[in-house]
Amino acid sequence: MVSNTLKRQTPATEDKILSLENIGLYYSRRQGILKRSRFWALKDVSFDLYTGETLGVIGRNGVGKSTLLRVLAGIVAPDTGRVVVHRPGLRISLISIGAGFVGHLSGRENAILSGMMLGAKKEEILSRMDQIMAFADLGSFFDEPVNTYSTGMRARLGFSAAYYLDPDVILLDEVLGVGDEAFRIKSTDAMKERIKSEKTVVLVSHTVPLIRELCDRLVWIEGGKTMAHGDVADVLDAYLSGAGQGRPPSK
């Protein structure tokens, strides 16, 4: 097992905006007809998030990365441990495929809903609607129910709404690699701009070059636990040296 005390580029303590302390979360799974069992998707995850940084999260399929972002976004509460928010009123937005849309509402209505859930006023959201609509580039589908959208179209809407509603923290769950080529380039470029402009971003990705390019620090999750965190090159070396590759997730 790799130490979780690899060299860290730790930013100043006063810039800490959020801390995860020993987070654990289980899903209830059906076992046979009557029995249910607890499956601990997260067992012990701890790290801090600092203002203006881009924190990468890496790990094999099924190790708990999306679950972790849902905890960070406040969509689900952890069963053990705690999330400490150091800035009251912090606005956090999760961008992931299929997350948070109401299927029978249109793209426009969902954009309004997303903004209101972030605490924005309706006028503020409406003032940005033209930008959201132009970036999503969904044509007349923008006013059609979201349950008529393809996966790529949902990604376009989710990214555009969250991008222009400008939360304090953006959580990206594998969305920079989705959509068609044109949208992939456009959204990745837009996010790079945000990252340069000191936005706080948590990026879950399997794309190593993207992590190397965009992240300031990296967290490696394995079997629901923090295996290592800190310097991007060090954590990637540990992850890619074999320990993080090829095997199915441990249950």
Ligand SMILES: Nc1ncnc2c1ncn2[C@@H]1O[C@H](COP(=O)(O)OP(=O)(O)OP(=O)(O)O)[C@@H](O)[C@H]1O
């Ligand atoms: N609603 C659910 N009910 C039961 N188990 C679930 C549920 N959602 C996720 N899991 C399980 O929890 C574990 C963690 O899932 P999660 O989606 O967080 O992993 P991940 O690291 O994001 O995976 P990937 O890289 O494939 O996207 C997996 O084993 C998954 O099967």
